[in-house]
Amino acid sequence: MSVETGRIYLDHAASAPLRPEALLAMEQTAGLLNPAGQYASGRAAQRVVEDAREQIGELLGADRAEVLFTGSGTEADNIAVQGLAFGALRTRGARRVHSTLVEHPAVGESVDWLCGGLPLPESLFGHVVVPVDAHGRPGPVEDLTPDADALVTAMWANNETGNITDLVSVLGPAVELGVPTHVDAVQAVGHLPVDFHSLGVSTLAASAHKFGGPKSVGLLLARREAVIDTPVRGGGQERKLRSGTVNPQGVAATAAALAAAVEEMDAEHERLAGYQARLMEVVRSIPGAVIYTDVPGGALPSHVHASFPGAEGDSLIMLLDMAGVDASTGSACSAGVNRASHVLTTMGVEVHTARGALRLTTGPATTDADIDRVCALLPGVVEQARDAGTAY
Structure with a gap:
């Protein structure tokens, strides 16, 4: 059509x-109000949020507590890239960020800001450019040390070419060493099978409207043990990593759309x-x-x-x-x-x-x-x- x-x-x-399943979920939850409220209607809205969180976790191979709702895939990428880098700097003094130059601006501009855009006499982080081949795919990121390396980030599927990165090969060395790793999976989620636990990465970002969900709903999968010094300040509604009232209609529609896409x-x-x-x-x-x-x-x-x-x-x-x-x-x-x-x-x-x-x-x-x-x-x-x- x-x-x-x-x-x-x-x-x-x-x-x-927007998928029909997402539209139906939005219509069925249209009357829900504040999921943070401690009253009956708030608890009803929160149940919808938590049901969506659990369903999305099951679909993506993550625990419910590892599923965080954001306002977009861009916000999810920003929280992960900046948060993991600052967490590594605070806990280990690590200052090197590894990424390619083919990343989406949500990741690329976050890395640029960390490695040169901070309003300080000198940058806190150094950028190690990961080379890519003629198809835009990076090779394994090697020669890593936990004391020096704050973050390795890679895009799963390129938004322009559609070419898919072998994440296990590229990020495997960092995962084995315990260096924080982030995956921009905005183009992949809903289109490729995802098992967050099997990937072993620290964080993964997705966006609902890429697989038929509503706009302005993003997903951030974050391991419980990941050290993320989030750049987002406020009420700390999402595991103190993302602040802002969660949209129950949006997340219910996201879960419905993702289920349909996976099926x-x-x-x-x-x-x-x-x-x-x-x-x-x-x-x-x-x-x-x-x-x-x-x-x-x-x-x-x-x-x-x-x-x-x-x-x-x-x-x-x-x-x-x-x-x-x-x-x-x-x-x-x-x-x-x-x-x-x-x-x-x-x-x-x-x-x-x-x-x-x-x-x-x-x-x-x-x-x-x-x-x-x-x-x-x-x-x-x-x-x-x-x-x-x-x-x-």
Whole structure:
């Protein structure tokens, strides 16, 4: 089905449509008020919150007490990255933070702030850049010492390319040494099987609207023993790590959406992989196309990320928009100016090529008819965009 009559939605990696199960959960809990209240209606709301916490823990291989609700995946990443780093500094004097340069800004800008953006004469932390291969995947993080290393963080599935990181290989050495580890799993949760305890990491972040839950609800899985000096101050409602009144309607909808996503994961993976193969075939047929989604090496079946040198990404999405297709470049945009993706340039892609990037991401709203239409449109759209030229 199309999200809006007459339109095709191919930007699921940015935000997935609200699942019917989530909408029903929100309607059923619409009357709930303050879950922190010590009165009957407060206790009723708190029961809904705790039931959702337990269900999410079971779905993600975590204990109920390890499931914390935040206002977004971005907030969850910030609490984890900053909190683990400051916790390690306070308890062990550790000052090195390891991460790649392909991380989402929620992680990347947190690391930048820790390692150079603090308003102090000198930075408290040093950044050790983890190199990536041509597909944006990091290798094992080695040569670690608990006394020096505060944090190792890695993205599970890249939001632009969809390429999947082998977390056990990358983070395993840090986990074995007891160095704090964080996983940005915003693109993975609801799309890949998750067992938090088996991963062995300290924290893991997710976002409800990426798997059909409501916006402004995030998840942070945090081990009981993890030392997290949270940057969020206030009432300490979520294990004293995240302050703010929990949204009972939102978390009930998140649990319902996650349960539905996990239940249909295998079937949806197969369906979307078929769409991915069809889109890839059309992209490969376009002269000069450069594909970044590495299906043989392991990628989410929802993603097709490619560049069309000679075209501007903005032109591509504008032309698709005019044809009734919602898509994105997958790159950061500031003040209305299209920038080359930091993910692609870190992977070694030339700026001129990276500026012609287009990301098509499928999901529950995608139909066979949608893919038929986009496959028919894409070659002509690229040709038009190339005729319009590129900005220098």
